[in-house]
Amino acid sequence: MTGQRPIIAFLYDFDKTLCTTDMQDYAFIPSLGMTPAEFWAEANGFGRRNRIDGILAYMYIMLREAERKNLPFTREDLVEKGRGIELFPGVEDWFSRINAFGEARGVRVEHYVISSGLREIIEGSSISHEFKEIYASEFYYDEAGRxxxxKLAVNFTAKTQFVYRINKGVLDVSDDKTLNDSMPDDSKRVPFHNMIYMGDGLSDVPCMKMMRAYGGQAIAVHQAANRAGVEELLARGRVDYIFPADYREGTGLDETVKNIIRKMAISDRLWEENLRQLRHLGEDVLPDQVGLFSNLNP
Structure with a gap:
């Protein structure tokens, strides 16, 4: 969008990308008297036996097991269980550092979550206020709070719709009409080439492939347990970069992200200068020209 500061959008998976394991593992599953392995085996088995989407299956098992054990299950209770989420090193101050770095280079940085986990639990984390929007699975609650x-089930392929929402600036999940309206590429709020997707594995591949196809960047982070899988993503050309899940200043992840921001900021300035010169000559920028420039913008 011309005449405004360019926006660079970071799109994050949550589990094992910003926090160390599945968000239900920290407090919710232990409250059931189950181990994470027991819970996920039950949820996945239930889904397969009944041919239910895996996200809907785990949401159902959460409800069923809490009811069987006469445990409270309200929105407030789930938010409270998010307080115990353990973040990777450097995540706490990552957002303010990256925002300030972008600001110094004339761009506005925004952060979004696109997760198959639960929005309620994410909202209980210490970093929930850092995100412009949290797209995650969520329950609808009645007047009594049950x-x-x-309300929303975000499976792995469904994640891609939220990339389009961020691209167009249509963040309300109930607004499908505006999302599907035709919109010129140069009027989209966050161009794909100004997006950075950060995930940890196969569940992120659809969004990572979008980034690589449309000019954005895809980064996979890893712990020791999933390093081999992440290396395979790099070898197969599904991500641009891989790094240990360490967000502290001066790490390879931190330095590479800053270089990407530099590159995106420069590309946006060149784009604006190109359009300025064309308009100065009195030439209209035709839609096919804009599309050409968009493809050339890295």
Missing amino acids: PVWP
Whole structure:
């Protein structure tokens, strides 16, 4: 969008990308008297036996097991269980550092979550206020505060719709009409080439492939347990970079992200200068020209 500061959007998976394991593992599953291995085996098995989407299956098992054990299950209770989420090193101050770095280079940085985990639990984390929007699975609650229906279920392929929402600036998940309206490439709020997706594995591949296809950047972070899988993503050309999940200043992840921001900021300035010169000559920028420039913008 011309005449405004360019926006660079960071899109994050959450589990094992910003925090160390599945968010339910920290407090919710132990409250059931189950181990994470027991819970996920039950949820995945239930889904396979009944041919239920895996996200809906785990949401149902959460409800069922809490009811069987007469445990409270309210939105407030789930948010509270998010307080115990353990973040990777450097995540706490990552957002303010990256925002300031972008600001110094004339761009505005925004952060979004696109997760198959639960929005309620993410909201309890110490970093929930850092995100412009949190797209994650969520329950709908009745007047008494009881969960009665899935409000949103974000499976792995469904994640891509939220990339389009961020691209167009149509963040309300109930607004499908505006999302599907035709919109010139140069009027989209966050161009794909100004997006950086950060994930940890196969569940992120659809979004990572979008980034690589449309000019954005895809980064996979890893712990020791999933390093081999992440290396395979790099070898197969599904991500641009891989790093240990260490967000502290001066790490390889931190330095590479800053270089990407530099590159995106320079590309946006060149784009603006190109359009300025064309308009100065009195030439209209035709849609096919804009599309050409978008493809050339790294």
